[in-house]
Amino acid sequence: MAARHFLTLLDLSPEELAYLIRRAISIKTGLKTQGPTYTPFANRTLAMIFEKSSTRTRVSFETAMAQFGGHALFLSSRDTQLGRGEPVGDTARVLSEMVDAVMIRTFSHQGLEAFAAASSVPVINALTDDYHPCQLLADVMTWTELRGNVRGKTAVWIGDGNNMCHSWINAARQFDFQLRICCPEGYEPREDILAAAGDRVSLVRDPRQAVDGADLVTTDVWASMGQEEEQAKRERDFADLQVTEALLDLAKPDALFLHCLPAHRGEEISETLLDDPRAVVWQEAGNRLHAQKALLEFLLLGKVDG
Structure with missing residues (x-):
């Protein structure tokens, strides 16, 4: 059987994604009540390739493998032959002979797709310039934990039409x-990704109108990794899109606020927003561990009862 990859949320069916959310919550409950006693990954190895810096992604995947009884290998482009020009496909074929799965955090989504095409073991997208699907598993898990089934509810994305926005779509x-x-002119998400979502997604320029009656509000930094030279221009272009407590007040009374982190207080969010009880970003960050455990388990072992 060919390996299943997780490069975008579209690689799994809605039913499989719903299963992952339920399973992640179950795994989290088991860890909190019994400790890391569930170890299905004895002698299994995850290779983690990083071409971009990371805190939550590295710690969550490495901890997931350790708590599951397996092992994670940290590989940076500076330390591997990828950094010296070895073809992506060659590296994929080599690693497929040695490890059980590969997680990649990189710039080019096309490069990730080329790696996956040559890999005979599951490949996981841990962030590219186009998508960040693992973050969305944690985000939907958090939303579901706190507010139940998300079907038919309304989320608001405020900020750049970037990789996080694409994954929210x-x-x-x-x-x-x-x-x-809600994004400024010129910062819209990719047209093909937006068009494919049909009437589930709409563009709203006024942030007050966008959050009116919403169930959830989320944002991201204005300049992502690799865009630091655009910081000053982006600060000007996004100046009216800061998420504040007053803006959240226009959403539903039980609305939640998410942020994938790291956050720049005083820029995309007010200085004190993360202290507001509606901001559940620490739970969201912690859920990266549990959601990715469910994903790894599914890709390597299939559906598991419990």
């Missing part, structure tokens, strides 16, 4: 909720 398709995107 795919999440609206796969989990069947409405998404309003």
Whole structure:
């Protein structure tokens, strides 16, 4: 059987994604009540290739493998032959002979796709310039834990039409909720990704109108990794899109605020927003561990009862 990859949320069916959310919550409950006693990955190895810096992604995947009884290998482009020009496909074929799965955090989504095409073991997208699907598993898990089934609800994305925005669009398709995107002119998400979502996604320019009656509000830094030289221009272009407590007040009374982190206080969010009880970003960050455990388990072992 060919390996299943997780490069975007569209690689799994809505039913499989719903299973992952349920399973992640179950795994989290078991860890909190019994400790790391469930170890299905004895002698299994995950290769982790990093071409971009990371805190949450590295710690969550490495901890997931350790708690599951397996092992994670940290590989940076500086330390491997990829950094010296070895073809992506050659590296994929070599690693497929040695490890059980590969996680990649990189720039080019096309490069990730080329790696996956040559790999005979599961490949996981841990962030590219186009998508960040693992973050969305944690985000939907957090939303579900706190507010139940997300189907038919309304989320609002405020900020750049970036990789996180693209994954939120795919999440609206796969989990069947409405998404309003509020971004400045010239910073829209990719047209093909937006068009594929149909009427589940809408563009709203006014942030006050966008959050009106929403169930969830989320944002990201204005300049992502690799865009640091654009920081000053982006600060000007996004100046009216800061998420504040007053803006959240226009959403539903029980609305939640998410942020994939790291956050720049005083830029895309107010200085004190993360202290607001509606901001559940620490739970969201912690859920990276549990959601990725469910994903790894599914890709290597299939569906598991419990």
